[in-house]
Amino acid sequence: MAYQKILDLLGDSAPYLLQHQSKTFSKDLLHAPSPDFLDKVFVESNRNPQVLRSLAAIRNHGRLSGTGYLSILPVDQGIEHTAGASFAKNPLYFDPENIVRLAIEGGSNAVATTFGNLGMVARKYAHKIPFIVKINHNELLTYPTKYNQIMFGSVKEAWNLGAAAIGATIYFGSEESGRQLIEVAEAFEEAHQLGMATILWCYTRNNAFKKDGVNYETAADITGQANHLGVTIQADIIKQKMPESNGGFTTLNFSKSDPLMYSQLSSDHPIDLCRYQVANCYMGRAGLINSGGESKGTGDLANSVRNAVINKRAGGSGLILGRRAFQRPFAEGVEFLQTIQDVYLAKEIDLA
Template identity: 70%
Template sequence: MPQSITELLGDAAESLLGHECQTIDRGRLHVPGPDFLERVVANSDRNQRVINQLARLFGHGRLSGTGYVSILPVDQGIEHSAGASFAPNPDYFDPENIVRLAMEGGCNAVASTIGVLGAVSRKYAHRIPFLVKINHNELLSYPNSYDQVMFASVDRAYDLGATAVGATIYFGSDESRRQIIEVAEAFEHAHELGMATVLWCYLRNSEFKKDKDYHTSADLTGQANHLGVTLQADIIKQKLPTNNGGYNAIKFGKTSPLVYEDLTTDHPIDLCRYQVANCYMGRAGLINSGGASSGASDLAEAVKTAVINKRAGGTGLISGRKAFQRPMADGVELLNRIQDVYLDSNIKVA
């Protein structure tokens, strides 16, 4: 008998399922829902073709029509090396199995490289939305430089039938301003062609590590989200916040004491709520990443992340390694359990 969501949350169940946010009230948010495109996106400057592709994205898979998304991302063959990513399950060296996992797992879309999706596009691009990641950080150069460079063009993604393009910016890095220019131009062109855009808003700077690692602080990741939405990303991908006070620890940049006194607490839902607020109060959907695979605890960790994201006002989860670094049936089960959080009407925005 599968464990219930409450059982998977364990000792954290009461805190996560019973929490009521006293910082930024949910009434201020543009929360996900079946009418999200008509209620929010249709009022923007997105052209009808972009709205059509967003409708395809939100209308596919088990979460179709809910306003939430579950996306399978598999670009780790470049980002982390193919060996590190696929050795636990060599079937995923074959791009077709990546797409099959997303389809059988009931995902809204599959996100991967131009190589992976291009290899099987004629067989699958009309069957599940493709999200083509156009830039990557390859880690074969020595010493590593931690830079995102373009691997594919927007036009190439359009030609293979992509619904959306995705990119990463390492905000805070020496290369971030170049990346901002490249991604802004790419996203503008993608919108002109009628494709949606998804931005991985990651932080990268050795100075963000002080007494703890502030690469996942709510205040700094929130600002990265705000920059990403300003670049007109339709969906923001961000790591779940694990702490706060990055601005104060680094002693650089500007913030306000009210961020810590009124707009956040130490509760994980409140920290994630601040990320949502920086996505123009939810006008751009926030999807949190599922994180690395850690074995037996993967299912519980994924469900916990989904609960935090949903109750904070987020739009879904993008989870890869936890799903593809195991047999396909187990990966499908994990993806379905994540989706069950968003399908459960008893789990509401806090």
């Protein structure tokens, strides 16, 4: 029944997405999600036993426990987009306990939110669901608006409130990206020393990346390189927007590229564009989770199922979506999260 619901939501695009066979990077080259993913990949890494335990806590929780796939509820929009704009549709979430409750009842692997949110309910919930503390943010009270991620607390503070992981954003391509890269790399090193996992919101941000009506901030080649920078500073998991185009380097005429990137290592198929992102995460050794994006109403569920199918068949590790779940009634939010998880539980949906 769950698989039929997925087919219904995919509609006419089902054959296009479910029957595609990628001819770019062979699936045999990928470190695909699996129940023994940590043993295959991270046991041989420099991550210490405490980090392995934290990664296992995240991967072995919720409805996707033991599958190798991840469903994470991220709610940092109260800072990133203002609390009023984010929670007006559902004022329930001005209370951070309801954010954690949604993650638990929705069957998420973990909840990712702010120091304040998790600190307020830490003693009640830190042992019930893995915490991911988002340690930096772009605040929107500076006028005129600037886009700059700044630290909101310390790594030690995240550890003290029981976090299994920290999350941070770097705006690659922005004026402040150099400072952010240094700050986050240092934070990730400290987090690993303390036994926490690391997740990078690996975004690109530059108005010059937009040309002729196309936003190349989500181009496969540019986001792929951002991913490669993210795994270089030892992010265990990469959060990235779903690719919507390609050829950013060549169209904008900057950085370096090779024609093979576009002729052989990718195509215009969304699964191949996403696979290029996975390849830049050390062929999947660092799991790629694609973000859900803003809520646009009735089409959110179908669009998120489509993204989940693309991510899974490309070799990704899951979706991380928030607004599309919490900007609707609580019970609907739970059902929304579980429908996306059903994509990763469906054995009929395999690697392309």
